[in-house]
Amino acid sequence: MKGNSFFYCLGQGFVGIKRNKVFFLASVATIAACVFMVGLLMAVILNVNYVIKEAQDSVCITVFFEPETSEADIQDLGKRITDWEEVSHVEYTSPEDAWEKFKQEYFKNEPELADGFANDNPLATSASYTVYLTDITYQQKVAERLEAMTGIRQVNKSEVTASALSDFGKIAGIASLAIIIVLLAVSIFLISNTITTGITVRAEEIRVMKYVGATDFFVKSPFVFEGIIIGLIGAILPLIVLFFVYRSAINYVVEQLHTFSSAFSLLPMKDVFYLLVPVALILGAGIGFIGSMIATNKYIKV
Amino acid sequence: MIRLENVTKTYDDNKTHALDHVNINIKKGEFVFIVGDSGAGKSTLFKLLIKELQPTSGDIYVNGKCITRLRRRKIPMLRRDIGVVFQDFRLLKDRNVYENIAFAQRAISAPPSQIKKNVAEVLTLAGISEKYRSFPDQLSGGEQQRVALARALVNKPKILLADEPTGNLDPGNSQIIMDILEEVNRRGTTVVVVTHNHEIVRQMNKRVINLKNGIVVNDIREGGLASER
Ligand SMILES: Nc1ncnc2c1ncn2[C@@H]1O[C@H](COP(=O)(O)OP(=O)(O)OP(=O)(O)O)[C@@H](O)[C@H]1O
Numbered sequence: 001m002k003g004n005s006f007f008y009c010l011g012q013g014f015v016g017i018k019r020n021k022v023f024f025l026a027s028v029a030t031i032a033a034c035v036f037m038v039g040l041l042m043a044v045i046l047n048v049n050y051v052i053k054e055a056q057d058s059v060c061i062t063v064f065f066e067p068e069t070s071e072a073d074i075q076d077l078g079k080r081i082t083d084w085e086e087v088s089h090v091e092y093t094s095p096e097d098a099w100e101k102f103k104q105e106y107f108k109n110e111p112e113l114a115d116g117f118a119n120d121n122p123l124a125t126s127a128s129y130t131v132y133l134t135d136i137t138y139q140q141k142v143a144e145r146l147e148a149m150t151g152i153r154q155v156n157k158s159e160v161t162a163s164a165l166s167d168f169g170k171i172a173g174i175a176s177l178a179i180i181i182v183l184l185a186v187s188i189f190l191i192s193n194t195i196t197t198g199i200t201v202r203a204e205e206i207r208v209m210k211y212v213g214a215t216d217f218f219v220k221s222p223f224v225f226e227g228i229i230i231g232l233i234g235a236i237l238p239l240i241v242l243f244f245v246y247r248s249a250i251n252y253v254v255e256q257l258h259t260f261s262s263a264f265s266l267l268p269m270k271d272v273f274y275l276l277v278p279v280a281l282i283l284g285a286g287i288g289f290i291g292s293m294i295a296t297n298k299y300i301k302v
Numbered sequence: 303m304i305r306l307e308n309v310t311k312t313y314d315d316n317k318t319h320a321l322d323h324v325n326i327n328i329k330k331g332e333f334v335f336i337v338g339d340s341g342a343g344k345s346t347l348f349k350l351l352i353k354e355l356q357p358t359s360g361d362i363y364v365n366g367k368c369i370t371r372l373r374r375r376k377i378p379m380l381r382r383d384i385g386v387v388f389q390d391f392r393l394l395k396d397r398n399v400y401e402n403i404a405f406a407q408r409a410i411s412a413p414p415s416q417i418k419k420n421v422a423e424v425l426t427l428a429g430i431s432e433k434y435r436s437f438p439d440q441l442s443g444g445e446q447q448r449v450a451l452a453r454a455l456v457n458k459p460k461i462l463l464a465d466e467p468t469g470n471l472d473p474g475n476s477q478i479i480m481d482i483l484e485e486v487n488r489r490g491t492t493v494v495v496v497t498h499n500h501e502i503v504r505q506m507n508k509r510v511i512n513l514k515n516g517i518v519v520n521d522i523r524e525g526g527l528a529s530e531r
């Protein structure tokens with residue numbers, strides 16, 4: 001197709017949309033709903049994965065020792081634990097480190113208060129190992145094994161909500177997938193209807209084009225352009241909405257939830273939309289293309 | 303230029319033959335009238351030539367090529383060689399005369415630089431240059447048919463098929479159309495005209511093919527009518 005023909009067909013695609021407003025709006029609305037659902041689902045899945053991964057990284061078991069355990073025994077314990085398959089690495093916190101950390105947290109504003117303890121570390125028996133796992137699901141098993149070892153006074157586990165979270169995610173994901181498939185089918189149906197109406201309105205033009213020897217491709221392409229344009233508009237609108245929704249979600253999380261869990265935050269905007277924008281545009285254009293191909297192949301024959 | 307060999311066409315829902323073992327040979331540069339009663343198969347013949355219909359049996363040659371088994375993809379190229387006009391003009395009402403004619407050029411992706419020139423040329427040939435900005439409903443029947451003719455000619459077809467081009471026109475306008483067709487023929491285009499207007503057929507004194515119930519009942523050479531009298 002030559003350049004001028006391309007622009008002619010593209011222009012004709014826009015003309016078609018102008019003539020056919022009601023169907024155009026209905027198609028755009030369903031595609032928008034479909035793309036919105038896809039976008040929402042993607043944003044949620046990306047964030048759930050993110051949270052699980054964060055949780056995975058921060059899940060650890062803290063191990064404290066019996067007061068009489070010697071430095072050498074502690075070192076020996078550390079070596080043995082590190083060798084376990086389920087353990088990714090182990091960090092040692094000496095009583096001095098523990099005290100420093102404690103001071104940072106609780107005497108931040110009145111460091112002179114802490115000075116009273118300078119030569120008498122109240123956490124002298126608080127040496128600990130922080131055990132990081134290769135997978136959070138091992139937590140229970142590893143904790144039990146640690147408790148059974150001699151020389152260990154206390155084992156602290158993190159609260160694990162990640163697995164529950166991913167189960168919920170699965171159900172929500174399947175439900176939204178079903179909705180998306182339905183919306184996808186409705187979008188394609190509506191777009192092919194829109195295009196079919198356009199074809200009917202322009203039957204006379206199509207007939208003349210065929211008599212003068214226009215190729216199938218030339219006759220069909222304005223309608224395919226029309227479908228793709230509708231699809232892209234249907235994709236851009238929910239992207240804009242999702243942008244604002246996601247931005248306020250991030251702000252909400254920052255303002256409301258940081259008091260409960262400072263670790264929890266949403267994925268940054270960039271990370272989500274980097275993937276979401278191309279997916280939405282391809283989806284919209286794809287729906288438009290398929291819908292219009294169905295209509296043109298059915299109703300335009302040489 | 304146009305050759306039919308034993309062409310038969312039967313419509314699916316119709317037991318009788320619209321065309322029945324028809325043999326016709328029209329040479330390059332000829333001007334031919336096709337006459338016959340309603341239902342004789344004249345329009346069917348035209349539809350076969352532009353491959354809007356497929357013959358039930360027999361072979362059709364256009365411009366030296368057998369089109370009977372022409373692939374669908376090649377049909378547009380066949381149609382670029384054949385201009386068609388109809389009794390009911392079939393102009394696009396939402397655009398003016400110029401745009402109606404330019405439409406045919408755009409449909410075959412003619413270069414924009416040529417469209418203007420070609421449209422101006424056929425406007426002059428059809429004698430409607432002054433009306434190029436008018437819309438179809440601002441024109442008389444005769445003028446509309448001239449626009450339709452100009453549109454059929456703008457892509458420079460080798461053959462022009464006119465199916466009752468004067469069917470809706472008074473004798474004066476019919477004459478104008480016939481004069482244009484004759485000029486088109488004089489410039490080298492093969493012209494085939496279906497008509498019920500015996501007055502015109504007699505006056506023009508061209509070859510006449512007479513169809514009846516799908517059969518060619520006679521084929522009178524150019525000047526034949528005159529010599530018959
Ligand atoms: N689409 C169709 N389906 C079934 N039968 C058809 C169809 N088109 C035409 N026919 C039949 O084929 C025969 C020839 O029709 P055609 O239109 O070729 O006649 P014609 O000579 O052009 O007539 P007219 O002078 O009235 O235009 C007629 O009997 C007609 O009823």
Ligand SMILES: [Mg+2]
Binds near residue numbers: 344345346465
């Ligand atoms: Mg007819």
